[in-house]
Amino acid sequence: MPSILVDLGERSYPIAIQAGSLQNAGFLLDAISGKQVVIITNDVVAPLYLKTLMNTLSGANKNITHIILADGEATKTLASFELIMTHLLQDRISRDACIIALGGGVIGDLSGFVAACYQRGIDFIQIPTTLLSQVDSSVGGKTAVNHPLGKNMIGAFYQPKAVVIDPTTLQSLPQKEFAAGMAEVIKYGIIYDSTFFKWLNTHKADIKQQEPKALSTMIARCCQIKADIVNQDEKEHGIRALLNLGHTFGHAIEAQMGYGNWLHGEAVAAGTILACKLSAMRNQMLRSELRQVSNILGYFDLPLTGPANMSAQDYITHMQRDKKVLSGTMRFILPIGIGNAQVVSDVTQAQLSELLN
Numbered sequence: 001m002p003s004i005l006v007d008l009g010e011r012s013y014p015i016a017i018q019a020g021s022l023q024n025a026g027f028l029l030d031a032i033s034g035k036q037v038v039i040i041t042n043d044v045v046a047p048l049y050l051k052t053l054m055n056t057l058s059g060a061n062k063n064i065t066h067i068i069l070a071d072g073e074a075t076k077t078l079a080s081f082e083l084i085m086t087h088l089l090q091d092r093i094s095r096d097a098c099i100i101a102l103g104g105g106v107i108g109d110l111s112g113f114v115a116a117c118y119q120r121g122i123d124f125i126q127i128p129t130t131l132l133s134q135v136d137s138s139v140g141g142k143t144a145v146n147h148p149l150g151k152n153m154i155g156a157f158y159q160p161k162a163v164v165i166d167p168t169t170l171q172s173l174p175q176k177e178f179a180a181g182m183a184e185v186i187k188y189g190i191i192y193d194s195t196f197f198k199w200l201n202t203h204k205a206d207i208k209q210q211e212p213k214a215l216s217t218m219i220a221r222c223c224q225i226k227a228d229i230v231n232q233d234e235k236e237h238g239i240r241a242l243l244n245l246g247h248t249f250g251h252a253i254e255a256q257m258g259y260g261n262w263l264h265g266e267a268v269a270a271g272t273i274l275a276c277k278l279s280a281m282r283n284q285m286l287r288s289e290l291r292q293v294s295n296i297l298g299y300f301d302l303p304l305t306g307p308a309n310m311s312a313q314d315y316i317t318h319m320q321r322d323k324k325v326l327s328g329t330m331r332f333i334l335p336i337g338i339g340n341a342q343v344v345s346d347v348t349q350a351q352l353s354e355l356l357n
């Protein structure tokens with residue numbers, strides 16, 4: 001099975017990408033040492049894939065249980081965290097157990113945070129089933145829950161033991177969710193790989209139709225880029241911050257509008273355009289490059305502007321709490337053309353006002 005390595009010494013793990021792997025995930029058992037396996041999923045994904053996963057893992061003398069949560073971003077809270085903890089304790093889940101996160105980024109981020117904290121850390125495996133989670137959130141070990149005052153504000157860096165990606169699960173994904181994942185895909189081209197950005201343009205029709213070869217190639221390239229970046233900077237002291245392109249504005253939109261009302265990928269798309277515009281205002285990106293970014297985001301039906309009813313002050317209030325703020329100074333990820341980006345800490349109030357008004 002084709003696999004990409006996240007190479008972090010004793011925290012290293014494989015990302016296996018293979019159509020149909022969910023039906024044939026017996027190899028997963030290699031990554032599970034204890035007897036207890038707890039699958040965490042939600043009420044949309046469970047009817048689609050829980051039985052398949054349980055069947056795959058059956059017959060290996062494991063005690064497999066599951067927890068089914070309510071669907072949606074609104075579930076990524078400390079209240080859900082506590083609810084899962086209570087289940088684990090009631091079921092006498094021990095330290096050598098393994099959690100499997102089966103679902104999108106919400107399930108992955110929340111389950112990963114539970115795994116990081118339960119009895120100070122137990123194993124977990126990511127089985128991402130949305131495009132966004134297959135290309136981004138399942139890899140790299142950022143786990144978290146939201147707070148009403150800020151996105152992903154309570155969390156930990158905690159790496160999974162393995163990531164298993166079955167691209168055929170995307171066949172059941174709503175179109176809008178597929179598009180949301182494309183915002184993170186396009187991000188990799190802008191911050192890191194101009195050749196990939198060009199490839200996306202050339203193959204955009206195949207990607208939109210979810211042609212299997214194009215889809216697998218795209219997912220693998222995104223995972224490889226993310227692994228390359230995380231291998232260099234696991235805890236975001238440097239290059240990893242580039243993965244936050246569009247997120248300073250995007251997280252502000254998500255928090256302001258109420259979690260779930262704007263999909264994460266939609267908010268990132270609008271935020272990416274704002275970051276590119278800011279970069280163009282500062283003469284670091286050409287207008288023609290900004291147009292290329294809007295064209296491809298637009299092709300996938302992603303929003304190119306933030307919510308009409310969100311003021312400059314609304315953005316600024318949220319962005320002042322962004323995790324990239326250091327000693328009170330806001331930092332932004334700004335592209336330098338397509339294929340490269342930098343962290344910038346000298347954006348002025350005047351530039352922000354011009355951009356957001």
Ligand SMILES: NC(=O)c1ccc[n+]([C@@H]2O[C@H](COP(=O)([O-])OP(=O)(O)OC[C@H]3O[C@@H](n4cnc5c(N)ncnc54)[C@H](O)[C@@H]3O)[C@@H](O)[C@H]2O)c1
Pocket residue numbers: 042044045048071072073076103104105106107109129130131132133136137138139140141142143152169170171172173174177180181264265
């Ligand atoms: N940890 C990270 O590095 C990282 C990176 C990017 C995003 N995130 C987080 O990920 C979350 C967004 O993830 P998401 O876009 O996957 O959202 P999500 O988890 O809410 O999934 C989107 C929707 O698709 C449904 N779904 C999942 N798989 C499906 C399938 N195969 N078929 C049909 N429906 C399916 C879900 O139930 C949900 O309704 C956000 O909370 C964001 O902050 C984290």
Ligand SMILES: O=C(O)C(=O)C[C@@H](O)[C@H](O)[C@H](O)COP(=O)(O)O
Pocket residue numbers: 136140142151152184236240241243244247323
């Ligand atoms: O992995 C990373 O690093 C990222 O920034 C990936 C982002 O797509 C993701 O949304 C992440 O959760 C944002 O991180 P945060 O630290 O800004 O909460």
Ligand SMILES: [Zn+2]
Pocket residue numbers: 136184247264268
């Ligand atoms: Zn993101």
